[in-house]
Amino acid sequence: MGESVPVRCPDCGHSHVFTASAYPCPCGSAVTAPLVAGAPPTRILRRTWDEEWVTVSCTGCGRRDQWPQPELGCPCGAMLRIPVRPVTFGSGRDAVHAAALYLRGIGFPDVLRSGERPEAGVDLRGPGIVAQVDLGTRPADSRAVECLWLSALTESAVSAFFSLAGYADEARERADTLGVPLFLLDPTGVPRPVNGPAADLGRSHA
Incomplete structure (x- = not known):
């Protein structure tokens, strides 16, 4: 599993600890989205395809792929999108x-x-x-x-x-x-x- 960050629901104020999922890179390394500690989550009101994915760089080989955007479901019913540090193009x-x-x-x-x-x-x-x-x-x-x-x-x-x-x-x-x-x-x-x-x-x- 990846890094963990504290998350507070903007609707009910409930505190969570969110841990990013790990995904397999073709090189064999585990890839996790780089979460932004302390940044407030965004409540998901309407889903679009573009916002469902984030570009993540593998620390093992440098390969960049798109993986599911980290999300957390709060018991109050709110679905929260967890902020991820952006990855810029290198070439x-x-x-x-x-x-x-x-x-x-x-x-x-x-x-x-x-x-x-x-x-x-x-x-x-x-x-x-x-x-x-x-x-x-x-x-x-x-x-x-x-x-x-x-x-x-x-x-x-x-x-x-x-x-x-x-x-x-x-x-x-x-x-x-x-x-x-x-x-x-x-x-x-x-x-x-x-x-x-x-x-x-x-x-x-x-």
């Missing part, structure tokens, strides 16, 4: 890995890095899915969105675009017109939908 490889984990989690279990250069428009492929991960420091433009859409159209596949720096206004407009799902990779490694097609992709394949 472009981490960003591509985070995007792949997200796609696997919503129903594309066989997605893999394609091996093609990012300029080719595709970083990840799987049965029925092609995706690009933009590692640039400038917002993705409409041309990049169109190239991904064409790649997906050629293969009769679903597309998904992930960006570290966000999207230019014309890129968002073009993506909405073409139905390309856009995701923003936030500093903690969590892909967040930024347009309607992205939200629909998560719902329809989860």
